[in-house]
Amino acid sequence: MNKVATQSHAAASPPTGTCYKVLLWEEGALAPEQLHAWQEARRNLLSRMRDAGIKGARGTLARLGEELRELSEQAVVRPLDTCAQAGLSLTRVGALAAKLQSEVTVLAYRLSPCSAAILVELSGEESLDELVKRWSSSTAELQWCTTPLIEALSAAEAAEWQESCRAEAGTSDDDTEADEENAAGFHHVTVLRTEAVEALQPAEGRVLVDATLGGGGHSELMLQSGATVWGIDQDPAARRAARKRLAAYADRLHIIAGNFRNAAEMLRAEGLEQVDGILADIGISSPQVDQADRGFSFLAEGPLDMRMNPAAPRSAADIVNTAAESELADILWQYGEERASRAIARRIVQERTKAPITTTTQLAAIIASVLPRKGKQHPATRSFQALRIAVNDELGALDALLESGLDLLKSGGRFAIITFHSLEDRAVKRYFDRVTRPEIDRPEWPAPRPNPEYAARLVTRKPIVAGEAELAANPRSRSAKLRIIEKL
Ligand SMILES: C[S@@+](CC[C@H](N)C(=O)[O-])C[C@H]1O[C@@H](n2cnc3c(N)ncnc32)[C@H](O)[C@@H]1O
Known part of the structure; x- marks a missing residue:
């Protein structure tokens, strides 16, 4: 799935009572006919749920509730998750983030280029409808959908979603023991x-x-x-x-x-x-270099990675194994001022046709085979610096x-x-x-x-x-x- 860039935030305070997750999106982010079909089906399900509620048919009510959830997930949540409309940006939707905090308890939010999912806990002074209307009008430059998706969550469900926002923002406090050690x-x-x-x-x-x-x-x-x-x-x-x-x-x-x-x-x-x-x-x-598994150092065996952001799309191994010889030579020359850039690039391309180059020490040995050691500096120093600069732009x-x-x-x-x-x-x-x-x-x-x-x-x-x-x-x-x- 082609996930779009998102920005997440989670407050430190945990949910205590009933919470609402409100999903707002920009009009035009979803196809009108798809939206219309969802609104129709939703209306229908809500009226059947009302009937079941009046009859006290709890089993039917639960089944219809589940159906409604699944329908909204398929018709709205997933398409929005992959929608990156031209012309929309996080900054525009982000204008909303600035206005969120002061009004009610916002437990977490997740902004995408054309949508905003906001988890709130109401204080009782304002209805959810009024609140949503106010959010929509406070960012008048955005044409928000008129029927946002609103889901009531129990404190436990809300805490789970809050945690997922926290993890996405890299702010998880739920560190594993290994994380504790790393920290x-x-x-x-x-x-x-x-x-x-x-x-x-x-x-x-x-x-x-x-x-x-x-x-x-x-x-x-x-x-x-x-x-x-x-x-x-x-x-x-x-x-x-x-x-x-x-x-x-x-x-x-x-x-x-x-x-x-x-x-x-x-x-x-x-x-x-x-x-x-x-x-x-x-x-x-220093820890990025010192931890062999980050793949920055030629002195320790590790995966040829070098990404400061481990979720970035291109690692050093990707560049080394796929870039054209001329591109490799340019990287080594421009970012490492490596005089033997062409010879090193040629040797890398020869070696990778025999087997992919996947580790730091494998690459260091290939470079050392072209460039014998002179003085104190390891022959791979400049090439590793160059690759690191290229990987992280x-x-x-x-x-x-x-x-x-x-x-x-x-x-x-x-x-x-x-x-x-x-x-x-x-x-x-x-x-x-x-x-x-x-x-x-x-x-x-x-x-x-x-x-x-x-x-x-x-x-x-x-x-x-x-x-x-x-x-x-x-x-x-x-x-x-x-x-x-x-x-x-
Ligand atoms: C030299 S360290 C900073 C050390 C810090 N001043 C201290 O005293 O602990 C550089 C940090 O910046 C981060 N960094 C480098 N380039 C970045 C970028 N383009 N965007 C965000 N973070 C970046 C690295 O992940 C690294 O943690």
């Missing part, structure tokens, strides 16, 4: 911790985005200052570790599962238009964050980025340069002209790097560069 064993030493956090001037009442939550090292310092933090990470293991580490700040920490390339869209769906600061500590975390995600970051900031808001290699730093430096120049000049122009993109000032001209103490304590900090701008 406890998530060791990532935060780089430029004070410098990066201070750059955002954290304080009570300020709203900050940690676009790369990881183990929560930077977020912790932000939270300690009293700020509210929205933490984004695409790796469920990182989110779990951060949630555990930062449990004491749960009221001010909001964790979002997703790629920071969609930060603006995801935050707007949560009702956040502008924030006081954004931090991105780009790249991978790291430069594409960084570009998207850069392009959307300033819009997300209030005037005076700060944007801080830590990079670990020259490709990333170049992208940040170029972008920061582009938006902080008041004027641009070209040789063919008689005089400089105002820069239409001018929107920020550089907080420090040169990047901030790790000091001696940090370098001694954490060798990974050697290549870290922190650049900061402030929106005008």
Whole structure:
């Protein structure tokens, strides 16, 4: 089934009484004749249920109820689950999410590009019909269906659905023992911790985005200052570790599962238009490299994976076993600056015709057979970096964050980025340069002209790097560069 992108949310409070699951969808998301047939059949079933109720025929009532559920599942829920209408986006439906929380107890919701499933518990002050009408009119730009699907759920059924939303959002508290161990064993030493956090001037009442939550090292310092933090990470293991580490700040920490390339869209769906600061500590975390089964390291046997988001469609093995030789060579050259890119790509293609390349050590040995070891660095270092960048489209995600970051900031808001290699730093430096120049000049122009993109000032001209103490304590900090701008 072609599942569409969804965004889920679940509140911490569990259901206590009767709950309602309301499914709203945009008119036009379902075929009119299909919808009409469902409405007819539903009307018919509801009137038979009313009759059975009057007669006290409980068995018939239960059977008809089940039939109604099955009919709605087939005619509405499943088609909506696969509907990705052109022109509709989570942001549009997400406008509703911003309005949900303040009105009643919203236990959970799941937004798709053209539908919203919302689990509510009523306080008794407002009827469900009034509530649904208000939701529909509060997002007038969306033409909601006039007959939403409403299902009454027992507290147990509601808790089950709430849990599934939580799991989908990567916020499951129902961790297995292995997850507990992973969370406890998530060791990532935060780089430029004070410098990066201070750059955002954290304080009570300020709203900050940690676009790369990881183990929560930077977020912790932000939270300690009293700020509210929205933490984004695409790796469920990182989110779990951060949630555990930062449990004491749960009221001010909001964790979002997703790629920071969609930060603006995801935050707007949560009702956040502008924030006081954004931090991105780009790249991978130590546990991603250290855990052999994530497939990032050539030093340990593991599946050739390298996905930060384990649900992403393309692993390193997919690229290595299916990409054309020229594409492989380009990846190794562009993202790894590997001079032997063509020879390595040729050898990979020769080897994969004999047997698929499925493990990290298998690929490392193939690369080493082309490129004998020189000095301290393993010959596979650059190729593994290149593949990792390609698998996670790291430069594409960084570009998207850069392009959307300033819009997300209030005037005076700060944007801080830590990079670990020259490709990333170049992208940040170029972008920061582009938006902080008041004027641009070209040789063919008689005089400089105002820069239409001018929107920020550089907080420090040169990047901030790790000091001696940090370098001694954490060798990974050697290549870290922190650049900061402030929106005008
Ligand atoms: C260097 S670690 C961040 C460590 C964190 N600052 C700390 O102190 O614990 C980078 C994290 O960002 C996440 N990440 C990298 N690229 C991402 C992207 N495009 N979208 C969301 N998360 C991303 C990784 O999964 C990883 O957990």
